[in-house]
Amino acid sequence: MEVSPPLDGTPCNFRRKAKRRTRGITRADLEEKWQAKVAELSGAGTPVAAPEAAISGAILIRKWEGGLVEYGNYVFLDVEWFATVLDPLFSHRRDSYGDIDLGGIRVTNIASLRRLDNEHVFEPQLAEELWSRELAPHLLLALKSAGLTFPLPNDPNGGLVILLRMDTKSPPEYSIRREEANQARKYDLTLTVACWFSLGVPPGFVERLLARCCRLGVPYPFWRYGALVVGNGAEEGLFSLSLDYSEHDNMLKVEVLGGGGEVHAWAALSKVLSVMIKMLSEFPGLPCEPIFFCPQHKTKGMPVRTTDAPAGSGLVEESYFCPLCQDRKAGIDLLAAALQVVGFSDEEFFDEPLRREFAENAERVTRQGCASQHGSDSEVGYLAPHAVGTMQAMNRSTQTGLPRSYEGLRPRHDVVSGTPWYQDVKTFVGAASVACLTVFGVFASKEDEDPRLWGVFLGVGMTLLGVEFLLIAREHKLLCCKPREDAASAV
Structure with missing residues (x-):
């Protein structure tokens, strides 16, 4: 005692x-x-x-x-x-x-x-x-x-x-060290997650999350609301993890850089998300909407699990998988092996099952021909880590930096719906044209004394119909006449 x-x-x-x-x-x-x-x-x-x-x-x-x-x-x-x-x-x-x-x-x-x-x-x-x-x-x-x-x-x-x-503002050397870490290894894979807390976070939530994540490698620099962590030991230089929370928009931004054919970046992101899930279980009812962005189609987001689950459970549900990645089965299989709940204690993370499943799945995808240089290598995207086409796609994604919708993100249904922008516009234009023509029909049936009023509705409705036909033609051209990878890049 x-x-x-x-x-x-x-x-x-x-x-x-x-x-x-x-x-x-x-x-x-x-x-x-x-x-x-x-x-x-x-x-x-x-x-x-x-x-x-x-x-x-x-x-x-x-x-x-x-x-x-x-x-x-x-x-x-x-x-x-x-x-x-x-x-x-x-x-x-x-x-x-x-x-x-x-x-x-x-x-x-x-x-x-x-x-x-x-x-x-x-x-x-x-x-x-x-x-x-x-x-x-x-x-x-x-x-x-x-x-x-x-x-x-x-x-x-x-x-x-x-x-x-510590101070809540990031130190001046953060951006410099982050760029140095990327240039030192020339990473070709970028994994990004945005977590929006609509009501903010409880006191100490971010600090506790960061304290656990800083054990994944060597943290420097670090501050109260963020850190840059690079791999050490057996994973020295194999991944770079940055976390940054903003009180302005209640957004936690997570970015992991690594090799496209390696497990290290995926394992680091899985550990961060597993810690976040565990902490969310301590604050029942805390609104949190994490979105994982497809590494190839940077603006397409997939919701991440927020409820506590056994180790090995997938972090992204199959139904939310990126619709622009064509080899859907191979992609879902590999994503289930690459992003999963990882058990941890005060001393260590138990990520061996994840690493083993990742290696087995990558070999299986390669054997099935999904990662061959001839054929569908440009279609598979990040889903077959040994493919040459995968590396090219990831290089393009890395050069663009963060997703266009990453900054100031507010989780919306259209972010995770997976529909191209022209389909959304086509739906809106079609509904507007129908509404205008319906109003015109009402005025015409009542023989309104002022034909200019219902004439305006007729003109607007016909114009919108024309725009809708143009969008249909564009959609047909993108999806039927061009290769699928061109359609995905056009979005």
Whole structure:
């Protein structure tokens, strides 16, 4: 069992007063005490039914009531103290000396305190001085599990970044580093997702999402509402992930660059979306409309799953698949393998099934001839990653940058309907012409004294009919007389 110091005085005074109140206990110690109590009750003639499940049920009930907090193998019994002791890390209050207000606690590690203030990096040495050597590991684990911190790669002091302390505006070097990351590898695949939160996001939502996603590689630069993450280790330089949330339009923009025939970019995007789905489950009813844009037909969006689902579930439903990609079956199969829910823990992401399915599906598509250089390579688009035609299509998409409808996007039915623009215009023009001719018929049947009025409706109606015929001819020319890839590019 661990006890914590009060929130006033020096670290020495903390240890002298530490026995006053129990703040938390490890799960193993709690179960040991419970077993001792069960034995005591049984010896007194009061048997306990299902004692093994009772402790887990009691913890679950108390968690839902807000009576305790559990992270990892530690149970915090004093919730009010837990919130109070962490509050100084996320506030911007200052004491009379101009330093961070730590709730009255005085520390001697000035260097770590200055780093927390200037770089927003929290070092474990400072945590031990603030909370005692016994409690610091448990509180640091709680911060990590809650998604409030992430480790700074290659930091000699084991520093943890606290995004909630940072500025909401992106640093000047963000655009430069993003372009450098793209130029260094000459990526030929761009995956983009736009998530619109119509009512905004709860406090800490974006920061927690970013803190988990920054563990996918090396993050730099990063700020409160965004980050640029590049692959490291076995995936060094194999993908580049950028996340950027705008308070102006309540939009989270996600872009992943990678190789067209490789799984790394797809896996990174799947992990980001899996984290977002998990966080949305913690905020039931939060409006969120994520749209995944077809890498080849950049303006065609597909809705992304927002409900919690088992690992391996598809992130994009088959019915929403891009209608302009011609090899529909191959595309749906590969998209199901490339974008799927990925399980994760506080330590790692479990993406091996996704990588295995991606490789198996890519080989199957290639064997079926969907990715051959002769025939349908220009039709398959991004759906057959080994095709030469695929690489050419993705190069064209990458050069155009973000989708035209990406900036300022508001999810609409026409964004995901998949109908070309001339079909939508044709429908509108046809309805307008019918309305004008109907009004003309009403006036003509009543023999209106002013023929100029119904003559106007007749003229407008006939003009709209002519426009409708032109659009029908254009549609016929695009879909029947030209190759399908030309029709797709014309849209």
